[in-house]
Amino acid sequence: MTKKKLATVWLGGCSGCHMSLLDIDERILDVIKLADIVKCPIVDTKEFPEADIALVEGSVTSDEHLHELLHIRKKSRVLIALGDCAVTTNVTGMRNCLTKEEVFNYAYIQAASNDKEGKTPDHPALLKLRDKVVPLQEVVKVDFSIPGCPPSADTIFYVLAELLNDRIPNLAQERKLKYG
């Protein structure tokens, strides 16, 4: 059996889901028996490569995330929304009932920790925030969702083990669904 290609990426999230992925501990050895990790936040590859399974953490909050996600969808056979931000927007979506101006104003000017100079960063090299944060399934077809903030290591390992052994995971049936 040829090894599958596993890739993970971190969009608008806190990396907590990746921490939870690392919490599968020694079971990572079972994963790498069946898959090569071709991309993750600590693999120094610039462009997202071809992958059999893509684990996408975080929501779409900026133009860069949107571009990245559309690219990942083209390159991946199975795209998994990993964690509540990817599935529901979660905390990253709490700004959605405000305008972008209100958000910037609060974050960079009004907040108690600021120096009140009144300057929001606007360098052209910075990514551009979208008006609204959206979950992955509003932009691309998502094959599996793993909700949870973060999803437990056991749940992530269960999904990976099923897919790497050519089975279809079913979180609801296995009573592994968890929000928050």
Next chain:
Amino acid sequence: MPKIPVNIDGRALEVDVGRTILDVCRENEIEILTMCHFEGIGDVGACRLCLVEIEGINKLLPACTTKVAANQVIKTQTEKLKKYQKITTELLFAERNHICAVCIADGNCELQDLGYKVGMEHVRFPYLFPKCEVDTSHPWYVMDHNRCIMCVRCVRVCSEVEGAHNWGIMNRGFQVRVISDFNTPWGDSTTCTACSKCVNVCPTGALWSKAAVQGQLVKQPQMVSELVAKRKMNL
């Protein structure tokens, strides 16, 4: 009490006249999903989760407000109903801002439990992200409209059981809101007795006690059902 024959999910049952389909199903261990129903207070059929199919009627009817009739043939577990239950659940999540990770009711929430029961992995509809108020004016309790699903258990328990009529309903559609008195801050209410019945029957983190912190909210909804049952006793 006269008995009538009904057929539920292929089971022939003899049941008392005047009972609701929900009561009959619960007595016979037939699972019906509910959210707005609460033991001890009147039913309004608000959540639409308990819809059942009845032979000869071309629309789905809520089990909580529909009384059994003789020779009814009722189906409660069809694929069609399961499909609608999942849609209804997803719409409940999409309508307001349910952020489990920062919610005081996380892990102790009937809406979360409902999602798990219907197998909701993600919501297929766009989230509305409405701007909702959080009323912290009451000395002990908070009303967070972001987490309200309009089951109106609070409105009913306040009027039917406590008799205070503090809670009411304003507007329609997605602008509908539970209000205190005439849409004034809860803390200014002249009708609220601070009895906490609404807080205890609320299925989500919309109503909570300031004494609790994130994820540690404990509610005692059975307190209200027991109170209603005790009042009915002939002592």
